[in-house]
Amino acid sequence: MPQESKANPLLSLRGIRKSFGAVEVLRGVDLNVYSGKVTALVGDNGAGKSTLIKGIAGIYPFDGGDYVFEGESVQISDPRAANDLGIEVVYQDLALCDNLDVVHNMFLGREEKRGLILNEDDMERRARETLDGLSVRTLKSVRQQVSSLSGGQRQTVAIARAVLWNSKLVILDEPTAALGVAQTAQVLSLVRRLADAGLAVILISHNMVDVMEVADNIAALYLGQMAAQVEASDVSHGEVVELITAGRSGELGIQPKNGEGAA
Amino acid sequence: MSTQDTAASTTSGGLRGAFSDYVDRIRGGNLGSLPAVLGLVVLVVLFTVLEGQTFFSAFNFANLMSQAAMIIVLAMGLVFVLLLGEIDLSAGFAAGTSAAILGVTLTQNGWPLILSLIACLGTGLAIGLFIGLLVARLGIPSFVVTLAMFLALQGLMLLIIGEGGTIGIEDEFVIAVQNRNLTPIAGWILFLVVLVGYALFSGLRLRRRIAENLTHEAVSVWIFKVATLAVLGGIGTFLLNQERSRRPDITSIQGVPYIIPLILILLIGLTFVLARTGFGRHIYAVGGNAEAARRAGISVSRIKIACFMICSTLAAVAGILFASRDNSISPTTGGSTTLLFAVGAAVIGGTSLFGGRGKISDAVLGGLVVGVIANGLPLITSQAGIQFIVTGLVLLVAASVDALSRKKSTT
Numbered sequence: 259m260p261q262e263s264k265a266n267p268l269l270s271l272r273g274i275r276k277s278f279g280a281v282e283v284l285r286g287v288d289l290n291v292y293s294g295k296v297t298a299l300v301g302d303n304g305a306g307k308s309t310l311i312k313g314i315a316g317i318y319p320f321d322g323g324d325y326v327f328e329g330e331s332v333q334i335s336d337p338r339a340a341n342d343l344g345i346e347v348v349y350q351d352l353a354l355c356d357n358l359d360v361v362h363n364m365f366l367g368r369e370e371k372r373g374l375i376l377n378e379d380d381m382e383r384r385a386r387e388t389l390d391g392l393s394v395r396t397l398k399s400v401r402q403q404v405s406s407l408s409g410g411q412r413q414t415v416a417i418a419r420a421v422l423w424n425s426k427l428v429i430l431d432e433p434t435a436a437l438g439v440a441q442t443a444q445v446l447s448l449v450r451r452l453a454d455a456g457l458a459v460i461l462i463s464h465n466m467v468d469v470m471e472v473a474d475n476i477a478a479l480y481l482g483q484m485a486a487q488v489e490a491s492d493v494s495h496g497e498v499v500e501l502i503t504a505g506r507s508g509e510l511g512i513q514p515k516n517g518e519g520a521a
Numbered sequence: 522m523s524t525q526d527t528a529a530s531t532t533s534g535g536l537r538g539a540f541s542d543y544v545d546r547i548r549g550g551n552l553g554s555l556p557a558v559l560g561l562v563v564l565v566v567l568f569t570v571l572e573g574q575t576f577f578s579a580f581n582f583a584n585l586m587s588q589a590a591m592i593i594v595l596a597m598g599l600v601f602v603l604l605l606g607e608i609d610l611s612a613g614f615a616a617g618t619s620a621a622i623l624g625v626t627l628t629q630n631g632w633p634l635i636l637s638l639i640a641c642l643g644t645g646l647a648i649g650l651f652i653g654l655l656v657a658r659l660g661i662p663s664f665v666v667t668l669a670m671f672l673a674l675q676g677l678m679l680l681i682i683g684e685g686g687t688i689g690i691e692d693e694f695v696i697a698v699q700n701r702n703l704t705p706i707a708g709w710i711l712f713l714v715v716l717v718g719y720a721l722f723s724g725l726r727l728r729r730r731i732a733e734n735l736t737h738e739a740v741s742v743w744i745f746k747v748a749t750l751a752v753l754g755g756i757g758t759f760l761l762n763q764e765r766s767r768r769p770d771i772t773s774i775q776g777v778p779y780i781i782p783l784i785l786i787l788l789i790g791l792t793f794v795l796a797r798t799g800f801g802r803h804i805y806a807v808g809g810n811a812e813a814a815r816r817a818g819i820s821v822s823r824i825k826i827a828c829f830m831i832c833s834t835l836a837a838v839a840g841i842l843f844a845s846r847d848n849s850i851s852p853t854t855g856g857s858t859t860l861l862f863a864v865g866a867a868v869i870g871g872t873s874l875f876g877g878r879g880k881i882s883d884a885v886l887g888g889l890v891v892g893v894i895a896n897g898l899p900l901i902t903s904q905a906g907i908q909f910i911v912t913g914l915v916l917l918v919a920a921s922v923d924a925l926s927r928k929k930s931t932t
């Protein structure tokens with residue numbers, strides 16, 4: 259199966275390994291992520307999706323393999339290092355502080371200051387620009403406390419925080435899992451617009467309809483191995499489901515002769 | 522294009538708009554300082570009706586301020602710890618221990634005042650560092666650490682002072698803190714400086730934010746705040762400038778007590794730290810969602826240690842106030858109801874026991890409420906039993922309001 263070869267990937271993982279104690283969670287995972295594309299990362303519960311994401315985000319180091327960003331091999335030791343590269347993560351639990359307002363949350367840990375003093379004016383302006391750039395029309399005020407926001411609005415704030423920093427890669431871990439129909443559509447179109455604006459996006463989702471709707475590229479993890487990474491237009495809904503549940507689908511995926519890991 | 526949508530529209534309704542916003546917030550469970558203000562008004566009216574001659578006198582007003590001052594300063598420190606969702610049960614005895622160090626070095630060892638003050642504040646700082654390390658690095662619940670310290674510090678005080686002993690304080694500076702007053706003229710100047718300073722500072726900020734189309738409160742709200750400060754500050758200054766000596770022909774006692782500018786400085790300085798610095802913002806973040814703060818790159822343990830250090834250091838300041846008010850330090854300094862009153866003050870003022878919500882001004886407002894109760898009740902009843910029960914109930918009511926408003930805002 260010819261993989262993408264026309265563009266160089268923004269992020270390229272090669273042979274990534276990660277174990278927790280005796281449990282080998284990631285067993286030589288390859289992944290390519292391209293600017294301007296939505297790469298869906300799919301796989302059953304426990305396949306290792308979140309583990310892979312957390313390694314990319316610098317929450318813990320991989321045990322082995324190459325982490326290549328913009329063509330250069332890098333070592334990511336902590337979340338700040340990943341941020342510095344332009345990698346932002348929207349965690350599944352959103353990681354927002356309910357008691358702070360939208361602006362405060364978007365700049366949390368990276369506040370703008372004039373000397374010692376917080377520069378509220380600039381932060382508010384930038385937060386508004388970013389939200390406006392996302393065409394978000396549902397927020398009443400950027401000075402609203404996050405506790406007063408709806409699920410979809412909170413999701414939007416978490417995404418806006420991720421794109422505030424001229425990021426190059428935005429990773430979203432199950433952003434629509436808790437959302438209603440209208441809000442899911444809103445978040446998905448936001449995801450699409452991010453990619454259209456030139457960012458690389460990794461989207462983790464269990465919802466195949468969403469994945470087929472928004473993804474350019476689908477990477478299916480199966481028991482800690484990359485079953486296949488394919489163009490979304492080349493596969494059917496059923497083939498993706500097979501890749502997720504069995505690790506292979508026809509010629510795609512881990513072939514039985516060397517794929518004995520499943521048991 | 523859609524700037525209007527995310528822009529602030531708090532300006533729209535002026536005072537009435539601000540009022541309906543406020544009603545919305547209260548409906549949403551965020552009561553802010555409303556219970557404390559109401560409580561203060563009710564209590565003052567109650568005590569004035571029941572025991573007006575004694576309670577509502579110039580002498581008692583000044584006395585109340587000095588009584589409340591120690592509670593307020595302790596509560597200010599507790600706000601930092603409560604904001605994290607932690608507690609410091611040992612703050613009262615941190616005050617006592619620091620005061621004991623002050624007394625021993627100053628009176629018994631004859632140190633220069635400045636060194637004694639440094640030793641006193643340093644003691645508070647060290648106590649806070651110790652508590653903070655145990656809580657943040659070892660992960661022991663603050664309730665347990667500070668309960669242990671509550672006992673241990675009491676013992677330490679006994680060892681420092683000597684069983685049953687008292688250390689007198691003769692230093693004029695320390696005594697002046699709680700017992701001397703500004704001249705009436707200086708009192709009015711202080712009032713004007715604070716009023717004009719507040720009006721200018723907040724007014725210029727408001728003008729800038731209006732000009733740059735940022736979120737801002739309504740101009741009428743600003744006028745209302747300045748006017749309230751002018752009226753209340755004016756009345757307070759006027760009352761404190763009355764002659765309150767029982768024998769004016771022998772000694773005259775009048776003027777704003779020194780303790781008031783001291784509390785104002787702490788109020789302004791600490792409010793600045795919490796509201797305007799990155800450190801302050803991170804305190805709220807840790808209290809609101811520690812895991813989110815950690816993922817945002819904030820060092821949660823460093824924030825915690827710093828807050829416990831601030832709390833115990835402010836306790837040491839309160840210790841100086843105790844020493845000044847009593848002219849002495851005894852093994853009971855900072856004991857008994859001290860800590861309960863201070864925690865009560867913070868909570869009554871509107872600081873949440875669950876972390877993430879609170880302000881320094883809560884400590885002042887709540888401290889005044891507790892001060893009025895502590896001052897007024899003995900005028901009505903001489904039974905200590907009733908006084909304890911009433912104070913305990915007030916704390917329970919405040920905690921219930923806190924818990925209920927939290928419940929309301931999370932559902």
Ligand SMILES: Nc1ncnc2c1ncn2[C@@H]1O[C@H](COP(=O)(O)OP(=O)(O)OP(=O)(O)O)[C@@H](O)[C@H]1O
Pocket residue numbers: 278281283301302303304305306307308309310
């Ligand atoms: N910190 C950890 N310690 C030990 N085992 C872990 C740890 N984190 C993850 N695992 C294990 O690694 C495996 C993969 O977990 P991971 O969270 O990456 O799965 P996932 O693909 O994100 O699943 P889901 O769709 O349910 O979120 C699981 O078997 C899990 O038990």
Ligand SMILES: [Mg+2]
Pocket residue numbers: 307308309
């Ligand atoms: Mg997961």
